[in-house]
Amino acid sequence: MAQPGRSVADWGVVPNSGRDQSRQIQQAILELSAAGQSVIIPAGRYVCAVLTLPSNTAILGIPGLTILSTSGGAAILHFQNVENIQLRGLSFSGAGVSGRDCRNLSICDCQVLSSTGDGFVCSGSGLIIAGNRAAACSQAAIWVEGDGMATSNLISGPGRFGLRIGGANRLGKLSVVNNVISGTQTGIAVSNSDAGYALIAMNMITGAAQGGIRALNGDELTGKDLTKGGSEAFRNLAIAANVSV
Numbered sequence: 103m104a105q106p107g108r109s110v111a112d113w114g115v116v117p118n119s120g121r122d123q124s125r126q127i128q129q130a131i132l133e134l135s136a137a138g139q140s141v142i143i144p145a146g147r148y149v150c151a152v153l154t155l156p157s158n159t160a161i162l163g164i165p166g167l168t169i170l171s172t173s174g175g176a177a178i179l180h181f182q183n184v185e186n187i188q189l190r191g192l193s194f195s196g197a198g199v200s201g202r203d204c205r206n207l208s209i210c211d212c213q214v215l216s217s218t219g220d221g222f223v224c225s226g227s228g229l230i231i232a233g234n235r236a237a238a239c240s241q242a243a244i245w246v247e248g249d250g251m252a253t254s255n256l257i258s259g260p261g262r263f264g265l266r267i268g269g270a271n272r273l274g275k276l277s278v279v280n281n282v283i284s285g286t287q288t289g290i291a292v293s294n295s296d297a298g299y300a301l302i303a304m305n306m307i308t309g310a311a312q313g314g315i316r317a318l319n320g321d322e323l324t325g326k327d328l329t330k331g332g333s334e335a336f337r338n339l340a341i342a343a344n345v346s347v
Contacts, residue, residue: 107140107160117146124150135159143168143192151197155181163191165211172196174218198222198239207250209234220245221261225269231255242266243286247293248274252281259285264307267300268293270320273338276300283307288323289314289346292339299338307346314346 113130115123127143127150134141140160145167153170155161159181168191170178177200181187185205195215201207204226213235214221221236221243229250236243236257243257245266257264264283267276273295282305283289289307292300294317307314313327317336328339329346 107134107142107162109142109144111144115143115148117144117148120149122149122151124153128153131155131159131161143170147171147195151178152176153179155179155184155187155201157184158186159184160188161190161192163193165191166193166213169193169195169215176200177219177223194221198236199224202226204229208232213237214239214243217241220266224248224250225274226250242291243283246274246276246278247272249276250274251277251279253277253279255281257281257283257286259309260287262287263291264288264310265290265305266318267291267302268295268298268318271295271297273298273300278302279304281305283310285309288312288316289329291316291318291323292328293318294324294336296338299340301340302344303340303342305344307344310346315341315344 110130113126115126135156135158143163145164147169151172174196178197179199182202187207189209190211192212198214198217198221200223202225206228208230210232216238220241221239223245225247227249231252234255239261242263246252247269264286273293289310314329316323317325329344
């Protein structure tokens, strides 16, 4: 992946300035990713929106202290059809991250403080979504579709889904293990598409009024709570040792 990098301060980015710094941060991302170096964002709050990531981008922040903030709407970080993306130690306020059809995407030790839509949206192959926190997302806190894993994430409500697994036409090959979800309407919503296979195990779900684990037909919930039995109706789902209270 990327070699030791440079701070966005070298592009005139100032923490806690209150002004939109999208242009400067975007320029730093493009230049450093092209040079094979990491983008380092120091502690502070940065107002920005719709930053596009090319292939081979690594962005590193200080966990809990580097905050990318927007008033809401489109994802703060947006990327599609790229490879080798690494995000670590970043916090997002107002909106989250959207990475679609990616290869080798890693999001670790990040958090969404709030989002008017989804938190982390990730699709493709080689997905590692691990050790993140997400709260107060209106739709899905974490939405994963494709091949990879979502593990050890800590999610709180009051959004529609804690974890959303798969899309209308594809589930992917996914391991969804050891996540803690509280206060979302549905804990884990999993596509009923037969294109793929999912292992959903050892997740702790509390306070999900519409069920701990539910199947999705498109965007609509279907069937009963699969933590209470009935997963045998879906030959491509292995659901075991989850707790929903």
